[in-house]
Amino acid sequence: MSTILITGGTVVTASGTLDADVLVEGEKIAAVLARRPGLEVSITADRIIDATGKYVLPGGIDAHTHMEMPFGGTFSVDTFETGTRAAAWGGTTTIIDFAVQAKGTSLLATLDKWHAKADGNCAIDYGFHMIVSDVNDTTLKEMDACIAAGVNSFKMFMAYPGVFYATDGEILLAMQQAARSGATVMMHAENGIAIDQLVAQALAAGRTDPVHHGLTRPPELEGEATSRAITLAQVADCPLYIVHLSAAQALAAVAEARDTGQNVFAETCPQYLFLSLDDLARPDFEGSKFVCSPPLRPKEHQDSLWRGLRTNDLSVVSTDHCPFCFKDQKELGRGDFSKIPNGMPGVEHRMDLLHAGVVAGQLTLPRWVEVASTTPARMFGLYPRKGVIAAGSDADIVIYDPAARQTLSAATHHMNVDYSAYEGVEITGRVATTLSRGHVVIDDGTYQGSPGHGAFLARELNQYLL
Ligand SMILES: [Zn+2]
Numbered sequence: 001m002s003t004i005l006i007t008g009g010t011v012v013t014a015s016g017t018l019d020a021d022v023l024v025e026g027e028k029i030a031a032v033l034a035r036r037p038g039l040e041v042s043i044t045a046d047r048i049i050d051a052t053g054k055y056v057l058p059g060g061i062d063a064h065t066h067m068e069m070p071f072g073g074t075f076s077v078d079t080f081e082t083g084t085r086a087a088a089w090g091g092t093t094t095i096i097d098f099a100v101q102a103k104g105t106s107l108l109a110t111l112d113k114w115h116a117k118a119d120g121n122c123a124i125d126y127g128f129h130m131i132v133s134d135v136n137d138t139t140l141k142e143m144d145a146c147i148a149a150g151v152n153s154f155k156m157f158m159a160y161p162g163v164f165y166a167t168d169g170e171i172l173l174a175m176q177q178a179a180r181s182g183a184t185v186m187m188h189a190e191n192g193i194a195i196d197q198l199v200a201q202a203l204a205a206g207r208t209d210p211v212h213h214g215l216t217r218p219p220e221l222e223g224e225a226t227s228r229a230i231t232l233a234q235v236a237d238c239p240l241y242i243v244h245l246s247a248a249q250a251l252a253a254v255a256e257a258r259d260t261g262q263n264v265f266a267e268t269c270p271q272y273l274f275l276s277l278d279d280l281a282r283p284d285f286e287g288s289k290f291v292c293s294p295p296l297r298p299k300e301h302q303d304s305l306w307r308g309l310r311t312n313d314l315s316v317v318s319t320d321h322c323p324f325c326f327k328d329q330k331e332l333g334r335g336d337f338s339k340i341p342n343g344m345p346g347v348e349h350r351m352d353l354l355h356a357g358v359v360a361g362q363l364t365l366p367r368w369v370e371v372a373s374t375t376p377a378r379m380f381g382l383y384p385r386k387g388v389i390a391a392g393s394d395a396d397i398v399i400y401d402p403a404a405r406q407t408l409s410a411a412t413h414h415m416n417v418d419y420s421a422y423e424g425v426e427i428t429g430r431v432a433t434t435l436s437r438g439h440v441v442i443d444d445g446t447y448q449g450s451p452g453h454g455a456f457l458a459r460e461l462n463q464y465l466l
Pocket of ligand 1: 066320322
């Protein structure tokens with residue numbers, strides 16, 4: 001078995017930092033060896049990686065991505081191959097993507113379809129959540145078969161009437177079904193019925209620019225839907241995970257439910273921490289680059305979200321990576337913001353942007369690792385295989401240079417999309433080396449991975465449930 005010794009670095013985990021060397025044997029971490037003055041341990045290895053002055057982190061876990069996702073007659077442009085490669089460049093070693101049930105089709109056939117897209121194409125490991133868009137007796141029965149196949153989180157939508165939208169009754173039925181086995185329901189919480197009325201009013205009045213995507217989806221309607229999802233989950237006694245929480249109103253609802261001990265969890269995304277409605281309002285249709293749902297919010301929501309990350313009412317940061325090119329895709333919505341494909345690129349820069357939050361004093365180093373790796377591992381049944389630097393865990397390791405400087409740009413990023421939402425933004429910190437199960441994927445500015453190295457991860461249940 002080949003061995004790698006990572007020497008001289010500072011190991012950062014969710015529980016703290018440690019000056020330690022890390023020994024990798026084959027695909028696993030064999031030992032974490034604390035360095036102490038006067039204690040000399042000599043270990044030999046096939047390869048030595050010098051991590052002096054750098055952090056040694058468990059690989060990032062992005063629990064919310066959409067590779068090759070069908071939306072509004074087009075597809076998100078990153079394939080599993082290009083998207084997982086870009087993830088590795090940014091220090092993410094696991095993604096959990098969404099298989100999307102189309103109305104009138106079965107969950108298991110959907111899962112097969114998504115396996116076929118990902119199998120043999122991924123640079124890093126991956127799992128799936130299942131989007132349930134057609135609640136009926138067959139679908140409900142198939143949820144158990146999905147769980148047996150390692151997919152035990154089911155996403156539903158209170159938004160997008162006519163597409164993914166589920167009624168409260170359908171949501172309740174799916175939650176009751178999930179609750180029987182302890183599976184988690186993930187919710188896109190926006191009141192889509194009310195939003196559609198606001199969208200129709202705006203278009204009728206000639207308000208067609210991208211900023212109206214944001215103005216017709218007010219934060220109150222995310223707060224309302226979040227509260228309603230929490231109530232339905234309480235009645236069904238089902239674990240609930242609010243995806244891409246963006247608004248202070250929604251965060252307040254989550255915090256209140258968590259204070260009562262209900263199994264309610266939430267994630268936010270870097271775009272809600274760093275970007276705002278001002279970006280949606282950029283002139284010359286540039287705002288379309290920032291169209292995603294829920295929409296970017298007025299700046300004052302950002303402070304609430306950072307606070308929520310510190311208090312653990314927000315426990316995960318995922319990207320909702322769903323890239324559409326500006327040319328030919330975002331442009332479909334010129335003259336009608338409701339036709340702009342919803343989604344933004346982000347899988348490559350989540351770890352960097354959160355590190356910028358550390359540099360700015362918003363998060364501690366251990367909390368950075370916790371929200372980006374350890375908690376998603378536990379939330380989605382991958383711990384301790386993933387999410388920690390410890391003997392026996394997969395050798396998914398990121399060596400991160402906290403002093404490096406980089407400028408984010410479409411000219412240099414590795415995502416298959418023609419713009420960056422952070423064009424020209426300077427960041428302190430950068431990935432030096434990424435290992436996936438003991439294999440070097442990124443090192444010293446070169447990609448050394450291969451499509452097909454990444455393996456499907458059958459996941460256990462949420463590990464936060466009592
Ligand atoms: Zn999404």
